[in-house]
Amino acid sequence: MxxxxxxxxxxxxxxxxxxxxxxxxxxxxxxxxxxxxxxxxxxxxxxxxxxxxxxxxxxxxxxxxxxxxxxxxxxxxxxxxxxxxxxxxxxxxxxxxxxxxxxxxxxxxxxxxxxxxxxxxxxxxxxxxxxxxxLNAEVLKATEEIRAREQETILRLSKAADSRDPETGAHIVRMANYSRLIAEQLGCSLEEQQMLLEAAPMHDIGKVGIPDHILLKPGKLTPEEFSIMKSHALLGFQILDGSASSTLQMGAQIALSHHEKYDGSGYPQGLIGTQIPLVARIVAVADVFDALTSERPYKPAWPIEQALDLLREGREKHFDPECVDAFLARLTDVMTIREKYQEDKDDLKRFGSY
The missing domain is CATH 3.40.50.2300 (Response regulator)
Structure with a gap:
């Protein structure tokens, strides 16, 4: 001493x-x-x-x-x-x-x-x-273990929803990482970025309640079928709402509002502009870009530039212009993520920030 x-x-x-x-x-x-x-x-x-x-x-x-x-x-x-x-x-x-x-x-x-x-x-x-x-180290260790289990459960639930959809597990990993990237560019805190990375995969969890003949239909949906398809946003919210987990609470917001459009023409509530939660506005950009640039049984993958043009054209209509600009500002990182998480390399253990 x-x-x-x-x-x-x-x-x-x-x-x-x-x-x-x-x-x-x-x-x-x-x-x-x-x-x-x-x-x-x-x-x-x-x-x-x-x-x-x-x-x-x-x-x-x-x-x-x-x-x-x-x-x-x-x-x-x-x-x-x-x-x-x-x-x-x-x-x-x-x-x-x-x-x-x-x-x-x-x-x-x-x-x-x-x-x-x-x-x-x-x-x-x-x-x-x-x-x-x-004791503090033990608490942190236990907390990290709980978070890891929660993250794995969330991802597996999200993949369960996607398993009934032509989309893939790699899609939810890519769009989650795109979402985190946009949040980082917008100046969100590290805690918010990490939570968004974990919550974004739950955006379409409500699809577990959509009948197969609608969810898997190869052709265009009828107005009645599309009305049923749109209900997945509310179903996802109802599945996740009321949880004590902050991540699941964010997931509920995203599930409900990621199909809202900046000009108010989206669903299910017809929210306009900043009435839409920021996390849902972020996920909307990430989700659409990855869906467009991914091959599906019912469509070929769009060229990258064509998908980017759609995002640019959708500023202030479908998408929050700030979220689009943030995404475009990080295209190099976007391409890194896209290359890393390919369909044939999808692996739950590799989920995380690029």
């Missing part, structure tokens, strides 16, 4: 350090100038501080006040050494954070006893700190 000794008199410093040498597992570091000691404390944490009261440039009370201002030094034991035994001085020292006192001339037995007590106190503090750090 390291003891910091601050005294402007070299003879006093030498005496105190020699006494500290008698203690096991204890080393000392001395300063004749309190300012230098404070500089050292900016990047180091002592286990005990011995500070003289009467020093020319800064007295012991002022040193303690500044020392206690360091966030990591608020609980470090401090012994103040003084030739002044006035009660008022002791009160002032206690108020700024001193833990105990030694009166000059220092008695060797008393010094060792008080120092041992302070180091024992510090030893217990360190044990508690180590325990708290270990």
């Amino acid at each position: 390291q003891v910091l000794v601050i005294d402007d008199a070299q003879i006093n410093v030498t005496l105190l350090c020699r006494l500290l040498d008698k203690l096991e597992h204890c080393s000392s570091l001395s300063f004749l100038e309190p300012e230098r000691a404070l500089e050292w404390c900016e990047s180091h944490i002592p286990d005990l501080v011995l500070v003289d009261y009467m020093m020319p440039s800064m007295n012991g009370i002022e040193f303690i006040r500044r020392f206690r201002a360091f966030p990591r030094c608020k609980d470090i034991p401090i012994l103040m050494i003084t030739a002044n035994d006035e009660v008022a001085l002791r009160y002032e020292a206690l108020e700024v954070g001193a833990n105990d006192f030694l009166i000059k001339p220092v008695d060797r037995i008393e010094f060792l006893a008080r120092t041992k007590n302070m180091l024992t106190l510090r030893s217990h503090q360190r044990m508690l700190e180590d325990r708290a750090e270990w």
Whole structure:
């Protein structure tokens, strides 16, 4: 354990350090100038501080006040050494954070006893700190495991919906990563980006409730069939709504609103502009682009430039113009994602940010 000794008199410093040498597992570091000691404390944490009261440039009370201002030094034991035994001085020292006192001339037995007590106190503090750090690490580990299980469950549920649709598992991975990319470009926080990455695959989960003869129909849907198909947005919301999970709550928003259009011509609510949740506006761009550029049993894949032209033409009509611009600004990254997550390489374990 390291003891910091601050005294402007070299003879006093030498005496105190020699006494500290008698203690096991204890080393000392001395300063004749309190300012230098404070500089050292900016990047180091002592286990005990011995500070003289009467020093020319800064007295012991002022040193303690500044020392206690360091966030990591608020609980470090401090012994103040003084030739002044006035009660008022002791009160002032206690108020700024001193833990105990030694009166000059220092008695060797008393010094060792008080120092041992302070180091024992510090030893217990360190044990508690180590325990708290270990518990925090365990909580973080458990939380990450829960998040990983939740993410896998979400992706498997999303793939269950897609398994009844001509779309593929690779599609939901790509569009989720496109969505995160748009969110990053728009300045969303890292937490929001990660949550969107995990929630976006649930956009079409309501398709589990659509009959096969409609969902898998190769030709154009009748108005009645299309009306039933559109109900998947509300079905998805009803499946996910009310969850305690923030990710599922975002998924519910996306499922309900990703078919809304910026000009109000979408479904199911006919929302306009920023009435549509931002995450749904983001997913709309990512989902349409990937659907257009992917081959399906009922259509060939569109050329990239043709799909991009559709996004440009759809600004302020189908799509939020800011989301389109964010997507276009990251085309190099979009192509990286598109290449990484191909249909024949789809793998649940590889789901995540590119």
